[in-house]
Amino acid sequence: MATAVQQVLDDSNGLRTCKRCNETKPEANFNKAGTGYRSSTCNTCRNERRRKIRQSGRRREAETPKERAARRLWENYKLTPKQFEALVEAQGNQCAMCGTPPPEGKQLQVDHCHTTRIVRALLCQKCNIAVGFYERHAAAVAQYLALFGEGHPLIEQAPGTTRGEWEIRRAPLTGNQGRPPTQKTRSQP
Template sequence: MTAPAAKVCTHCGLLKPMSEFYRRESSRDGRRGVCAVCTRRAAAIRHQVTRDAARNRRYVTRYGITADDVDELRAAQRYRCALCGRHEDRLPLGLMVDHDHHSGTVRALLCHSCNAGLGHFRESTETLHAAIAYLARGDELLAITETEKN
């Protein structure tokens, strides 16, 4: 008895050559009932659903907001860092949720650099003001040394 040259995929209903079906030793014809294309498509959908659920769970656990809330924040900020204004397309790590470590309140979405900068300053407005004053003094010193050169 010869093996059939083609079979109908139980998912898409198309007649396809046997070579387009993955092997299954336990089936009568030695092939799965669903073609390889439909099998891969279903796996991709399952993967995306799992990934979306994990993303949502991460935001809910860490910040008490959903992935949809984050997407709304992204749109409200026009997909830009709330501090420096760089667009998320130009950020290798994208935008990150910035939150107050004392109250847990979500403030905005920041790029990695701005978010880390706030963290390094321990979210202290006093320290940030001191840094601004320090930078302003540096500009004044630079201006003085430039005039001395001339």
């Protein structure tokens, strides 16, 4: 392994020492990273390592997009492409939650329980994200709706007024009203 002093000397001469094979080679034999620095591994060692990874099957570069989609459906949800298409047909190619079809070029996403891995339905991307957020933050959402479901306690809107026509109440709040649930209340002296 090259020492730090040797590496500095090599760099100043336009040479670098590969950290894998310990050979000193011209700087051109080392890839330039996006940050402008040269790689610490020579191109020969890098290519050899990539070849081994491809042969081991860790990377599936020979897969077509359809094969990749089928593999992911099976690995993540234990669904075959035929089962997925049957679900799409049964739902009329519409989101099970909002009833809209997926945008052109997109397909519905599989909604599943992250605990049991059971497939529930096919959703559009927005609904799938919303369901996932609600699952993780159900208590906070329920607490927020209980506190602000009828409107903010400091904002008074007269019946029959349009949006934007409101006043801020001047009455002080009691307890934890109007504050986020995690914020502590100050004790009055």
